[in-house]
Amino acid sequence: MLLDTLLLLPLLGALISFFGRRAWWCEAATLVASSLTLVLSGLVAHAVTSYGHLSGAGGWLYVDALSALTILVVGFVGATAALYSIGYIRADIRPEPGDSEEQTRTRFRRYYVLFNLFLFSMLVVPASNSLGILWIAIEATTLVSLFLVSFYGTREALEAAWKYVIVGSVGIALALFGTILVYYSAVRILGTGYDLTWSVLLPAAPQLDPKAMQLAFLFIVVGFGTKAGLAPMHTWLPDAHGEAPSPISAMLSGVLLNCAMYAILRYYALATPSLGMVYPSTLLLAFGLFSLLIATLFVLQQQDYKRLLAYSSVEHMGIIASGIAFGGSLGLYGALLQLLNHAITKSLMFFASGHLLLRFETKRIEKVSGVIRLMPVSGSFLMVGALALTGAPPFGIFASELTILSAGFRAGKAAAALVVLLALVVIFIGFMGAINRMAFGPPPAEQSRGYVNPLGLVAMACCLVIVVGLGLVMPVPLRDLLQQAAHVLGG
Amino acid sequence: MPVASPVATQLLQLLGFFLLLTAFAMIASRHLDQYIRAYAVQSIALAFIAMVIGYFTGRVELYAVAFFTILFKAVMIPSILLGLTRQLRVHLRREERPYVNLPTALLIGVVLVFVAFFTSPSVVAPGTFLDEPPIAVSVALVLIGLFLLSARRRAVAQVVGLLTIENGLFSGAIAIAYGMPLIVEFGILFDILVAVLVMSVLVTLIQQEGLTVDTADLRELRG
Secondary structure (H helix, E strand, C coil): CHHHHHHHHHHHHHHHHHHCCCHHHHHHHHHHHHHHHHHHHHHHHHHHHHHCCEEEHHHCEEECHHHHHHHHHHHHHHHHHHHHHHHHHHHHCCCCCCCCHHHHHHHHHHHHHHHHHHHHHHHHHHHECEHHHHHHHHHHHHHHHHHHHCCCCCHHHHHHHHHHHHHHHHHHHHHHHHHHHHHHHCHHHHCCCCCCEHHHHHHHHHHCCHHHHHHHHHHHHHHHHHHHCCCCCCCHHHHHHHHCCHHHHHHHHHHHHHHHHHHHHHHHHHHHHHHCCHHHHHHHHHHHHHHHHHHHHHHHCCCEHHHHHHHHHHHHHHHHHHHHHHCHHHHHHHHHHHHHHHHHHHHHHHHHHHHHHHHHCCCEHHHCCCHHHHCHHHHHHHHHHHHHHCCCCCCHHHHHHHHHHHHHHHCCCHHHHHHHHHHHHHHHHHHHHHHHHHHCCCCCCCCCCCCCCHHHHHHHHHHHHHHHHHHHCCCHHHHHHHHHHHHHCCC | CCCCCHHHHHHHHHHHHHHHHHHHHHHHCCEHHHHHHHHHHHHHHHHHHHHHHHHHHCCCHHHHHHHHHHHHHHHHHHHHHHHHHHHCCCCCCECCCCCCCHHHHHHHHHHHHHHHHHHCCCCCCCCCCCCCCCHHHHHHHHHHHHHHHHHCCEHHHHHHHHHHHHHHHHHHHHHHCCCCCHHHHHHHHHHHHHHHHHHHHHHHHHHHCCCCCEHHHCCCCCC
8 A cells, every 4th residue: 555655646746747737836746746755665664674575556566675775765866856856947947039938838847747757667666576567667767767868958968868768778678688588597496477576586586597597697787787877888877967957867866777776686686596696796796896997987087077977876886786796794785875875965966066057057167166155055065965975984975885895805805895995096086176176266257147946955955964964873774774675685 | 388399490490580581681771661661571570470489389378469569560660660751751861871881781790690699598498398499590680680770870770770679589588488477578568669659759859959860960978
């Protein structure tokens, strides 16, 4: 019942936004739907930590601790992005000369309908019991978010959307083949035509055919890894994150990547009982380290601050994959904590970048300066967020990265852990260099229009509280959820 | 468990050969019209594979899969794409300045087929219907689809390349795992239809923006 309501809320939001006669209807419907989603996702997490797992919709939905964690992240980022969108989209969709009021309203409505549908598809991913539905939902996230990426309709935005849909679709096709091979790997023990669901497959995991499973896991990691932004399949990511409206960039980076990573984790939990740890870990470690390498190279020479944040997402996905590869309860716990921390910190940063974009009207790093003096509040959010994102103490990411590194040393993978550490240091220097250049220095001579988004500042403050808070104290319920989720993965 | 009959194996080999033939027709076609029609024929061959396997394994639902494959992939998707190319007035135009010329493209196609046949893993577990599912054909189709995706300039042609990859995967799916739950297969078919609709809207938007639908023009974003 709880799960069904959770999934219905964004659909209702989309419906009301579609028929909404006035702008504020769309905004209110979206905000209320996504806030209620956040509340319900908290309830789901609570129920899962107490009862183990939930199911709903006649067995189509299945939620355990790992799914509940993902749902919680989706709920949080969705709610803050909805809050932030109100001011941002109002300022951003100004009626252009030649546009009728009707056209402006249509664009407005389209944004909110797609926003809700995007949220819905991302909630289906972790809540689905069926492997087929999971695949369909991940494909649906691409199709819905495509028009959010191309929202501005500029040449660059359309190019980004095209790259996104083509690269994403190839990836998702490979993941489909992986899904089919997984089905096939269990035919011998479950017979043909069994229900292709987690609740059926997980108990049978130790007896799955290892040869088929080995190939399947490769396809799954490459396929869903494309959507998770693991290098070298990440090529769509910087373009899509760079061109989308800022709240959507936050959702892409904070939630979409995590949804794809969730799928990889699910299959990881399914693969390890029959394959053992070595093969899946080696595969994830290889992709993780390569992502870190690519991210390091591109962060150092980045000219565009939204793309800078996008490459930082590639970096963090690499760290999460490495954390899973290091394994043990410590590595898995660290990776899941990193996933949560990254989602919230990155949303904060994309919100801050949205403020920069509307104020300076450029994405070039060298054309932005004196942010702290011009915009004291959002400027300091930007600084704190950047420090948190690059792993400076005492923020959440520092704690999770430390956990992952110590898991690496403990697992005897010291060389890999040192590579991760080195990449973190280099990225810290490159990233903070770019942020410092924007934050300090004299403000540019020509001032563009003022821009205030008080609700956006509230959304950023919410993120900041969590980013700082998780570095200082770990609430017991959240720790339980993370530990149980790590346990699902075999930790 | 039904026993593999020589007739079934031969029929499937024949159909597999037909799939490859249509893939080569796609490589060789210069007009978008021919290219899309070759895809439609390929989808019909795919539907026949589903029917043959359905007949020999006694799985009635594979007939439904075959029916919807023809409806979606041989009728609806090709007509959407053909309509799109007419609307964009590119259906009869030759591919200008192709990245790869025709003889080279055909040669690459042949090489890809060889690669597929030599590297295809045998993932056959005992107890399946076919001794040797024609997985090499599926892999070859996927590789050719990837080649078409990267060698063609036109956005519409890239979509068809993507659909070819997907046909390859689908044929593999039917051959090695013919009992996939039906709802999943329908979901996938429906999803592909929606994907094609969405992509054709995007192509129209790209066209309206005054860009050509030649993806060589889409080279702004780098680094």
